[in-house]
Amino acid sequence: DQQVKQNSPSLSVQEGRISILNCDYTNSMFDYFLWYKKYPAEGPTFLISISSIKDKNEDGRFTVFLNKSAKHLSLHIVPSQPGDSAVYFCAATHFNDMRFGAGTRLTVKP
């Protein structure tokens, strides 16, 4: 069963604009949420996270929003840069059990 879903396989935005990547989850036991970024031929690397007790976490150009009632989180990248082009995985965890979405391929066009 897919407990974490990223319904958009791909997203294309213009450089300088905002990128919004979405993620939905079904398991209410999840209490920590993360975004990972993956370049070709590399493993995923941690980008940003948020605890279930918060609704927003910001780190430079990256902001993650959490809506617990909707079981929805989103990653905002402002402004988007060509170097942000990668696959972004949403993940949700409870203790040692981390589940991933299928990823969204972001392309930022110059």
Place this chain on the structure above:
Amino acid sequence: DAMVIQNPRYQVTQFGKPVTLSCSQTLNHNVMYWYQQKSSQAPKLLFHYYDKDFNNEADTPDNFQSRRPNTSFCFLDIRSPGLGDAAMYLCATSSNQGATNEKLFFGSGTQLSVL
């Protein structure tokens, strides 16, 4: 730099021929994970070690086994690979101290092909 290293980067095996994938880490993390990722799908957790304690996912086939001889190394053994086992295999670690808010550190993965 401390890191998670997977060898080999690409592995080709024959249908039914046992294969072993390797993972090592210099982070001294106590938790190690193996994920299977097929094209355009979510990474799927196969099993993880919390120190020496092995935790198998309920839906991980018996064909998949793992060994962790020490803190630094973890192996994934596929006893009789089938065509459906062709995938990217990702090793990850975390310094889980019992808290839930731990991020994973991934290796670059091993792309397994089954002929």
